[in-house]
């Protein structure tokens with residue numbers, strides 16, 4: 001057994017001992033469940049910079065103000081005074097609203113492990129658009145009514161799936177098609193099914209439903225004509241604007257790595273490569289109220305919202321451990337903020353290939369989520385597309401893995417194909433030095449359905 005395999009097994013063993021058992025299911029609220037008129041009840045303002053701005057499902061709110069806000073198609077929010085703003089669904093987990101100079105974010109209510117109550121938002125976080133006047137709020141939908149209780153399917157229990165990383169599976173993938181090559185990885189030997197699930201997103205970031213990429217408009221078609229046929233932020237005028245590949249190990253922290261990687265790369269771009277940061281995913285795993293540690297999370301809430309509200313710290317302020325724990329970030333460390341975070345296309349459900357290309361080319365790499373099937377684990381090189389439909393290798397549970405798209409390209413053989421160039425967080429020993437290519441233009445595994453971007457604010461240091 002290699003040293004790395006031993007290390008991974010040790011990491012896995014530590015995780016099994018330290019992760020508290022969490023509910024295995026998630027809220028599953030759709031656009032139509034959330035769209036409508038809401039009343040938000042706001043609690044008292046928290047002192048600027050105080051640590052007590054914690055809003056959780058158990059927070060008791062002593063209501064000081066109520067605001068009525070209508071969330072309308074496709075992303076319009078209107079408050080009771082008629083001010084217009086913006087809203088977006090956040091995956092199927094909750095929603096964010098920006099109207100009348102204030103910003104609200106709450107997770108939808110989820111009870112007894114199987115019931116989503118989409119007409120209610122748990123106590124969530126409210127502040128003005130400059131980040132001041134921080135309060136907790138709770139939301140109650142008034143109309144149209146949604147079914148009070150909505151059962152989500154119970155997750156199938158996690159199974160050990162011996163075919164992942166097997167010679168047999170790899171041979172079968174390589175025989176079935178020629179556009180990508182599979183291999184077995186010694187560092188994956190001995191990993192359990194749960195370890196694979198964490199590597200590929202974590203059980204709490206599993207998507208029960210997801211949007212499709214939207215059709216390309218005529219205007220976008222002409223934008224495509226202005227963009228190069230291949231582009232790679234690792235090689236722009238001889239400069240590399242992408243930070244080194246890292247390894248999340250068997251912790252469902254991909255969303256944190258993808259978010260840090262986006263901020264790191266975009267800071268390099270904004271400063272002509274004079275500021276090369278490595279930010280701390282462990283700060284997210286331990287300290288973020290907007291995600292679930294090693295059980296998963298989403299780039300919109302971390303690379304976007306957490307980075308805007310709380311800021312990111314350097315790796316040395318909380319070196320990566322790959323397991324959950326109490327927040328231990330060095331408190332004297334400077335925080336690095338972002339702004340203008342959004343789903344590409346403007347809101348959840350408005351993304352497509354050209355919108356992503358435009359964002360990558362003009363502003364830098366974007367964080368995406370895509371569905372990981374068992375075959376993806378074996379990827380070595382070439383243009384990945386999911387191979388097996390209804391195949392015995394399929395039973396790996398679908399997870400939502402977050403990664404960073406840094407560019408795109410085209411191949412002519414074995415057949416013409418377009419692809420994205422994507423940075424993974426499974427170390428440099430996986431794929432092509434830690435990177436993979438995946439088919440572009442057909443929403444392969446949902447990779448064009450929910451890309452996220454944010455603009456870092458650089459400090460003069």
Ligand SMILES: *[C@@H]1O[C@H](CO)[C@@H](O)[C@H](O)[C@H]1NC(C)=O
Pocket residue numbers: 028030151152153154208209
């Ligand atoms: C989540 O909700 C969608 C839309 O209502 C539904 O199609 C899907 O089956 C639900 N998923 C589960 C696991 O309940």
Ligand SMILES: *[C@@H]1O[C@H](CO)[C@@H](O)[C@H](O)[C@H]1NC(C)=O
Pocket residue numbers: 272
């Ligand atoms: C950016 O950095 C490159 C390489 O160091 C340098 O040649 C170039 O002049 C810089 N550009 C600006 C605008 O400073």
